Amino acid sequence: MPDRSTARAGQAPAVTGPRDLRNVVLIGGSGVGKTTLAETLAFTAGATGRAGRVTDGTTVSDHEDIEHQQQRSVQLSLLPLEWNGVKINLIDPPGHPDFTADLRAALHAADAAVFVVSATDPVTAPTRALWRECTAEGIPRAIAVAKLDLARTGFDDILTACHDAFGLGPDTLRPLFLPVLHDGHPDGSVDLLTGQTYGDATPLPDTAPARDSLVEAISGQDDTLMERYLAGDTLDADALEAGMRREVLACTLHPAVPTSENGLGAAELLDLITHTFPDPTERTRPAPACDPDAPLAAQVVRVTGDAYVGRISLLRLYAGTLRPDTKIHLVGPAHASDQNGDERVTGLSSPFGKLQRPVPHAVAGDLVCAAKLTTARAGDTVHDPGHPVELDGWTLPDPLLPIAVEAHSKADDDKLSQALGRLTAEDPALRLEQNPDTHQLVLWCTGEAHAEVVLDRLRTRHGVHVDTVEPKVALRETFGSAAAGHGRLVKQSGGHGQYAICDLEVEPLPAGSGFEFQEHVVGGAVPKHFIPSVEKGVRAQLAKGVATGHPLVDIRVTLTDGKAHSVDSSDASFQTAAALALRDAAEHAVIRLLEPVAAVSVLLPDDYLGAVLGDLSARRGRVLGTETGGPGLTLLRAEVPELELVRYPVDLRSLTHGTAEFSRAYLRHEPMPAAVADRYTD
Numbered sequence: 001m002p003d004r005s006t007a008r009a010g011q012a013p014a015v016t017g018p019r020d021l022r023n024v025v026l027i028g029g030s031g032v033g034k035t036t037l038a039e040t041l042a043f044t045a046g047a048t049g050r051a052g053r054v055t056d057g058t059t060v061s062d063h064e065d066i067e068h069q070q071q072r073s074v075q076l077s078l079l080p081l082e083w084n085g086v087k088i089n090l091i092d093p094p095g096h097p098d099f100t101a102d103l104r105a106a107l108h109a110a111d112a113a114v115f116v117v118s119a120t121d122p123v124t125a126p127t128r129a130l131w132r133e134c135t136a137e138g139i140p141r142a143i144a145v146a147k148l149d150l151a152r153t154g155f156d157d158i159l160t161a162c163h164d165a166f167g168l169g170p171d172t173l174r175p176l177f178l179p180v181l182h183d184g185h186p187d188g189s190v191d192l193l194t195g196q197t198y199g200d201a202t203p204l205p206d207t208a209p210a211r212d213s214l215v216e217a218i219s220g221q222d223d224t225l226m227e228r229y230l231a232g233d234t235l236d237a238d239a240l241e242a243g244m245r246r247e248v249l250a251c252t253l254h255p256a257v258p259t260s261e262n263g264l265g266a267a268e269l270l271d272l273i274t275h276t277f278p279d280p281t282e283r284t285r286p287a288p289a290c291d292p293d294a295p296l297a298a299q300v301v302r303v304t305g306d307a308y309v310g311r312i313s314l315l316r317l318y319a320g321t322l323r324p325d326t327k328i329h330l331v332g333p334a335h336a337s338d339q340n341g342d343e344r345v346t347g348l349s350s351p352f353g354k355l356q357r358p359v360p361h362a363v364a365g366d367l368v369c370a371a372k373l374t375t376a377r378a379g380d381t382v383h384d385p386g387h388p389v390e391l392d393g394w395t396l397p398d399p400l401l402p403i404a405v406e407a408h409s410k411a412d413d414d415k416l417s418q419a420l421g422r423l424t425a426e427d428p429a430l431r432l433e434q435n436p437d438t439h440q441l442v443l444w445c446t447g448e449a450h451a452e453v454v455l456d457r458l459r460t461r462h463g464v465h466v467d468t469v470e471p472k473v474a475l476r477e478t479f480g481s482a483a484a485g486h487g488r489l490v491k492q493s494g495g496h497g498q499y500a501i502c503d504l505e506v507e508p509l510p511a512g513s514g515f516e517f518q519e520h521v522v523g524g525a526v527p528k529h530f531i532p533s534v535e536k537g538v539r540a541q542l543a544k545g546v547a548t549g550h551p552l553v554d555i556r557v558t559l560t561d562g563k564a565h566s567v568d569s570s571d572a573s574f575q576t577a578a579a580l581a582l583r584d585a586a587e588h589a590v591i592r593l594l595e596p597v598a599a600v601s602v603l604l605p606d607d608y609l610g611a612v613l614g615d616l617s618a619r620r621g622r623v624l625g626t627e628t629g630g631p632g633l634t635l636l637r638a639e640v641p642e643l644e645l646v647r648y649p650v651d652l653r654s655l656t657h658g659t660a661e662f663s664r665a666y667l668r669h670e671p672m673p674a675a676v677a678d679r680y681t682d
Contacts, residue, residue, distance in 0.1 A: 012350035012357040013082035018280045018290045018365035022273050023089045023316075025106045026144075027134075028116035029124045030072050030095040033146035035061050036261055037116055037269075038079055038092045044266035045081040045088070047352070051263075060353035061092045066456045074453045076102040076302050078314065078351045078367060086274040089367045097126055097658050098447035101429035102302065104394040105378060107133070109301045109316040109367065112140040112277040114269070119151035119158050123165035125605065125659035131166045138284045140248050140277060142255050144269055148179060148186050149260040155179050159256055168254070171217035176244075176255035177268045178210055186264050189257075193244065194237040198268050217253055218243040245276045280318075280365025288319040288389065292363040295387035296320030296328065300380040301367070303426045305461060306356075311425075312369050313376040314351065315362075318391070320384070322368065323361045324348055330373070331390050332380035342385065345370045378428045398663060399431045399444035401649045403451045404472070406441070408465040416441075419462035423454060430454060437474035437551070448650055473642050475550040475680065476594035476669050482507040484560075485585025487577040492568075499565035500573035502526070502534055504581040505558045506589065512554070512668060515542060519559040526562040526574070533571040534559050537578030546586035548593060548680055553669070557582065593677040594669040596642040602652070603629045604636065604660035611655055612636065619644035620673070639667060643676075 015021060026034045035054055038061045043051035052059035057068035061077040073094040081088045093099070093106040107113070113134055117123055134141055145158055155175065163173045176193070179186040180201040188199030192211040197204070215235060219225040222243050228235060247253035257272060259265030280290045288297045297319040304312050315322070322328075326345045335341035349356035349369045362368035376382075379393035407413035420443075424432050431444035445451040458464045484505050491498040509516065517535045519526075526534065542552045562577070600621070604612055609626070613636070616623060621640035629635035640648075645664060652660050672680075 012352070012359050013080050013087040015087050015363055015366055017292065017363060020085065021087050021089065021280055021365045022277050023091070023109060023111045023280065023365070023367065024273055024277060025091040025093065025110035025113050026116055027093075027103070027107075027113050027127070027130055028095050028118075028146075029127055032095065032116050032118040032121065033259075033261075034092055034095060034116045035059055035073055037144060037146055037259055037266075038077075038090055040259070040261065040263055040266045041090060041270060042079050042081060044263060045083050045270060047079065047081050063354040065460065066453060072096060074099060074449070075304070076106050076314075077353060080350050080352060080367070081270070083270040083274050087366075088270070088273055091367075096449050097653065098445075098450035099429075100397045100446065101378075101427070103130075104396065105301050107137075107139070108299075108394040110139070111280055111283050112142075112273075114142050114144050114273075116144050116146050117158070117162055119145050119147045119153070123162060125657055128165055128167075129659070135251065138251055140251055142176075142248070142257065142269075142272060142276075143173065144257050144259050144265065146259050147261070148258045148264065149262065155258050162256070171213075171220055172252065173254050173256060174214045174217045175210055175258075176214065176272060177257050177265070178205060178207055179258040179264065180205060186258060186260055189264060189268055191268070193240045199264060214244075215240060218247055221247055221250070221252055241275060248276050249278055249282060287391065290364045291319055292321045294319040294364070295384045295389075296322060296326075296382065297387075297389045297391065298322065298382040299391050299393075300330075300332075300373075300376050300378055300382065303376055303378055305422055305426055309356070310372050311374060311376070312349075312351075312356070312371055313373045314367060314369050315382060317362055317364050317366050317368065319364050321361055321363050322348065322370070327385060328373075328382050329385045329388070330376055330380045330382055331388070332377055334375060334377045334380070341375065343373050343375065345373070347371050377425065396428050397446050399429055399446050399450075400662070400664060401445045401447055401451065402471040402646060403443045403445055403454075404440045404469045405443060405455075405466040406469055408467050412464050412466065415462065415464050416466065419458055419464045422462065423457060427454070435472075435474070438472035440469070440472055442471060446649070447653065471646055473646075474596055475548070475672075476554075477545050477547055477550050477552045478554045478592050478594055478671075479506055479508045479552075479586070480590030480592040480671075483585040483589035485581040485583070485588070487579065487581030487584060489573055489577045489580065497565075497568040498570065498573045498576075499563075499568035500530070500570075500577035501563040502559060502574065502577040502581040503561040504538070504578070504585055505560055506582065506585045507556050507558075509554045509556055511594075511670060514553060515539070516556040517559075518556070521559055521561060525564075526559065527564050527569075530564060530569065530571070530574045531559065533574035534562075534578040536571075537575030538582055540575065541579040541582045546583050547591040550593070552582075553594070593672045593680055595672040595676075596669050597639050597667045598642050598645060598664040599667045600638045600640045600645070600662060600664050602636040602638070602660055602662040604634055604656055606632055606634050608656040608660065609634050609636070612652070612660065615651070615655055616640060619648070620676075640664075641672075642666075 028034045039051040042048045077092045079090040091106045093103040177189040180188040188201030219229040257265045257269050298315045298317045302314040330341035350359045381391045383389045433442040487502040489500045621638045624637045626636050
């Protein structure tokens, strides 16, 4: 087994150039063992004195209190390690689907991926989708089989299940290391290419069949190696390692490594990363050439808040060298003008979990934190002011779960706005809405787990307590039939009184027409200068509604008659009389309640189509049609009342085991069924 790295905990690994860097993301669902593997790798590389445990709340990667309480990651974490002179930026994003924004940021910042698969659980559909995404992006991948010490099936059977789950072709997935079992438990492993043993690899298993299979997979894409292999030549380890590296970078071979919590596979995986994965100069996705001497080009991966330092921005450098006290320019949606993107980098640091370790500079290809970039947002491009460039961002999930909140006290209300402003700046998946129709403050989140984290950070980071309330939907009222109304205001109290009489006719208009006002007064019964007052009074009553307190829409109001007094009539009097007349008309008409309807699109695997159709029907949805959304996928379009969509993100995820995606957009208001409307008119 190779010697552990000499890097000491508390010091950031030194970097001489991009070729000494590896940016690797760990991918896998919640509970598969990603964070445990990250801790084992950090310990094996000498970055920590012991491997933290998720169950004990001692992990470096998961360092927030809420992560310890829930025993799962809720934010992207970075663990820079040093192994055999190479710096490995190990990115550990959350596995829960509510935190896809961090996962996509991690994928964008990495040059290769390790898919962590639990030996005790099947590969989930979201993990399969991420594999397809990496295939489309050309990201080199390996597979780490975690929890092998708990498995009831053999390593080969697990790899067969992975092969089928990811839809891989022949010779695409091959073990690079074979576990060595002692009393049924893995105690070590054997490198199939070099024959090197790791851990207590005794007694050695028969590796010939697995090695021949791996050599065939490597040689199959290399004519020279294949000729030598078919001729019976002995292929040396260096030639095979070089061939394997070419295949991994071309995404035609995905090596697999057995791992367990006792350290099995850690050194093996670190060797694989340093010897086989690409360095930043070999990045295949569009970006500036990875040259430390070129003008600066970087991207903000994540923004977090620190109680002492303030805002901290994690940057991925693609070109150039970044040093403290450097003037930079930020490009992104938050920077409306060319000037408000100008910032100055103060200190630079290398994060290690929650620690920030100062570094003198960062070179192209590295990941580094910059403090106090006050306008930075995730996805922003960072460049030299004199050398503009704009890098492509990543797709963010649309937050579709509304959480309405109210300040718990006056003191909380005073701090709420500033706290939410900071949270939305740090969390690109959080959307804040002050709903003008319901007058509610709504936090749009990606799911319940995301909402729980947002509320926890409000309380723990910013000292703001809020109460969650039921989100309201913007209902409307309209007239279902024509009616006439009479409004009379006659008051005498000495001096000037109040006098105004209005007669109105109200008739419904087609949906979406809004409001129309007209007057057919004969003989000047209502003086011309008071007619605008009548319209003003009607509009004021429209905003208040006439039956349930919801705005009144889609009607035509006609002023037909009235009376005025030469002394006591006024603008205010006619406004009041007009409102009385509209309410009187409502008492003689059928008032209908209107509800908003959303256009909904659901992309889901074909296997769940029947269940989703049945669920939409129960939600009073109208299915407009379906079409092919890709291999094994269906795109379903429907119209669904927004009242039925409040918890739809949560219910759809449960119904489809996290495999479906949906979007929604306001379409129109339409009459609510009487049985439903009764709940809002009692």
